[in-house]
Amino acid sequence: MAGFVNVRRDVDDKFYRYRMPILLTKIEGKGNGIKTVVPNMADVARALSRPPTYPTKFFGSELGAQTSVDEKNDRYIVNGAHDATRLRELLDAFIDKFVLCGSCKNPETDLILTKNEMIVRDCKACGERTNVDMRHRLSTYIIKNPPPKKGKKSKGGHAEAPSPPNKINGENGDPDGEENGAGSDDELTRRIKAEAAELNADTALAKEDWSADTSPEAVERRARALQSGIASLAVSNNGGDDDSDEDADSPYSQLGRWLQENPGSSAIDVFKKVQELGIEKKHKAVQVLAQGVFTEDVVAEIPKYVAIFAKMVTSEKHQKALLGGIERLAGLDYPDLVPSIPKILMQFYQADVLEEEVVKTWGTHVSKKYVDKETSKRVRKASEPFLKVTEHFRCTGNRAN
Structure with a gap:
């Protein structure tokens, strides 16, 4: 069974209140079909209050690898063979860019899409709202697949929410993108x-x-x-x-x-x-x-x-x-x-x-x-x-x- 680590792995305090499961990996397949499965991605993401698709897509973006997600069966896959140490380092980078408050470095934040479709981290600890790097490829994915709001829980442990007014057409909408607004x-x-x-x-x-x-x-x-x-x-x-x-x-x-x-x-x-x-x-x-x-x-x-x-x-x-x-x-x-x-x-x-x-x-x-x-x-x-x-x-x- 996986142990737990501090969300901020640079913090050594054993009484640090923000903890998450250690990211686990499993290599499957061989040759061109080899892939890395993260069996506890949903649990890790739940501890970070983020949809599990976000860190999965972040891994793919940073590694230049294709990713696949089967939320129904909790299958989160990154193509290619990647060891756990490397993915844990990337998870730390994801946490720094898309979880930790840019002001106080507290992980108790929510991602919010503003009306002009900027992504901000809303910190519940210090009250600051800090921007994420909109140039990162994950930011584009988040805009198309906005973070859920607090409320009804989904399978991944996150609330399901209606799309914001200016949501760009994306994967969660009509498959041909015919129903959602086009943005400003x-x-x-x-x-x-x-x-x-x-x-x-x-x-x-x-x-x-x-x-x-x-x-x-x-x-x-x-x-x-x-x-x-x-x-x-x-x-x-x-x-x-x-x-x-x-x-x-x-x-x-x-x-x-x-x-x-x-x-x-x-x-x-x-x-x-x-x-x-x-x-x-x-x-x-x-x-x-x-x-x-x-x-x-x-x-x-x-x-x-x-x-x-x-x-x-x-x-x-x-x-x-x-x-x-x-x-x-x-x-x-x-x-x-x-x-x-x-x-x-x-x-x-x-x-x-x-x-x-x-x-x-x-x-x-x-x-x-x-x-x-x-x-x-x-x-x-x-x-x-x-x-x-x-x-x-x-x-x-x-x-x-």
Whole structure:
């Protein structure tokens, strides 16, 4: 039976009132299927007053590994072989970032989402409210899966709570993200600024010339390519949307024309247009954006617009639509982009917009849904380097950067 340790393992006081079970691990499987199970994750999380999914996702983020959760059977898994010592160190880091009060370091805190979707630790000991690091990938997950409020208890020992007013579409909502609100423009601005702040001026990316060619010839060339792509836009209506893409007055056609007439628009302006058309929750809008907002400089342009996709892509269907837009962008509009497919996918993957399994399915199956069969084969085959890299890092437990 597992013993107990202080929540703050740097505190040696044996009378310290805040205790938690020692994190246990169990290695299962072998080869590419090896995984680390945390059998007492629910008990540890209960002691921290956090949903067990939070530390599990934190482990996956820090280790660059896929995670899986089966709350019904209390199964919390991190892909790859990870020893208990390493996971306990990461648990300490999770506690420091998402449990301890930033002022008095007391663990008696609740996570609260503010109206502008900032995450704060509300300390019951000193009364202070301190912000968590919104740049961490777990913060994005918490926004999509907000912490429960005190009240009715769930299986994991935490209360179930209604979603806050500005909750971003996520895993706990409608699978297609059609029912929940899309969030505020202020929040989108904050995310864009936060992501921009992460860029180190000394990095190779920062040294690249990200400016778009605005010469009349370049603008005309992009307009012709986009017009051609929009004119041939062919999206299946199997997804359940009522709008017809063949209708020149459909919101998708209107969005495509607006993007054509306003190249280089800011992310805020683009998202406001999507909201104005009332399609911010539609997967087809994601495809049109992916094909229409980018140019041949897509690798450099993704950081500018990635926050829009992070907000709008809330289901596997949305991810497939994004991949369809990328397929048309590279396959039809700018064929020279095909070799850059791995870089494009990696940027969306690292921003938590695309999931490895969805890209893997897409990259290993040819489809005529968005382009002709030969074009689909060429574009999807180009994703192989991305799939090999993510598979390697998933098996080794390291993070793909």
